[in-house]
Amino acid sequence: MVGTVDARLTELGIDIPTPASPVANYVGFVVTGNLVFISGQLPLKDGQLQYDGRLGESVSLEDGQAAARLCAINVIAQLKAACEGDLDRVTRIVRLGGFVNSVAGYKDQPKxxxxASDLMAEVFADAGRHCRAAVSAGALPLDAAVEVDAIAEID
Structure with missing residues (x-):
């Protein structure tokens, strides 16, 4: 049976990939009580980094937004694994942390x-509305343009 969230993903034309394996000494997610803490996700597709470089230098705002959206898809992949495949168990996206590889003085991190934020609202409706941080980073792993982590509530 296809759940409501999976149906919405299909409507949006989004395929949720197999979650990326950690590349160091950490796990992709931790479930404690009814919260899922999801490690930072990069803009990877089929194991390949899709957006590298710095905003305000070699990466446009539009490409940065696309990178953040791809990171959010990868967050959902980890969340789906944490929910044993049932994304309808997600009751709330609590918080997103957004890290933007950008030059000094760059001010469009929220944009x-x-x-990522827009995708969460599209996929999870009101349960996708969350608090967040959007900060500049001098560098990110693999020279990724963006990284996003998350906290979600599940039942």
Missing amino acids: VING
Whole structure:
């Protein structure tokens, strides 16, 4: 049986990938009580980094938003694994943390991370509305343009 969230993903034309394996000494997610803490996700597709470089230099705002959206898809992949495949168990996206690889003085981090925030609202409706941080980073792993982590509530 296809759940409500899976049906919405299909409507949006989004395929949720197999979650990326950690590349260091950490796990993709931790479930404690009814909360899921999801490790930072990069803009990877089929194991390949799709957006690298710095905003305000070699990466446009639009590409930064697309990178953040791809990071959010990867967050959902981890969340789906944490929910044993049933995304309808998600009762709330509590918080997103957005990290933007950007030059000194760059000020559009919130606009970049909207790429992730907008997707969460599209996929989870009101349960996708969350608090967040959108901060600049001098560098990110693999020179990724964006990284997004999350906290979600599940039943």
